[in-house]
Amino acid sequence: MINVTELAAKKINESIAKRGHGAGIRISVKTTGCSGFAYVVEYVDKYTNEAGVTNYAHKDFVVLVDAKSEVYLNNITVDWMKKGLNEGFEFINDQEKDRCGCGESFRV
Numbered sequence: 001m002i003n004v005t006e007l008a009a010k011k012i013n014e015s016i017a018k019r020g021h022g023a024g025i026r027i028s029v030k031t032t033g034c035s036g037f038a039y040v041v042e043y044v045d046k047y048t049n050e051a052g053v054t055n056y057a058h059k060d061f062v063v064l065v066d067a068k069s070e071v072y073l074n075n076i077t078v079d080w081m082k083k084g085l086n087e088g089f090e091f092i093n094d095q096e097k098d099r100c101g102c103g104e105s106f107r108v
């Protein structure tokens with residue numbers, strides 16, 4: 001399950017509207033950084049059913065997760081944060097053991 005807060009959902013809907021098209025987001029994990037993994041968010045222009053991809057549908061958009069990333073993303077909460085001049089998606093993941101000093105990567 002992927003949970004999306006109201007604020008994150010609002011930002012996703014605003015981004016889709018600003019882009020003028022889109023079906024939702026794809027969340028994945030890539031190997032990088034000093035701690036091991038980083039979250040990746042991409043906008044999905046058109047939803048098509050894909051083998052090995054789970055659709056955690058939200059009422060207004062799709063949230064797609066590939067099978068390789070799903071083990072790291074199960075039961076996360078996607079939120080939106082704004083700190084000073086920086087703003088973006090924040091991931092609340094109980095599986096995280098720690099994050100690197102810059103906050104860009106995490107370890108499970």
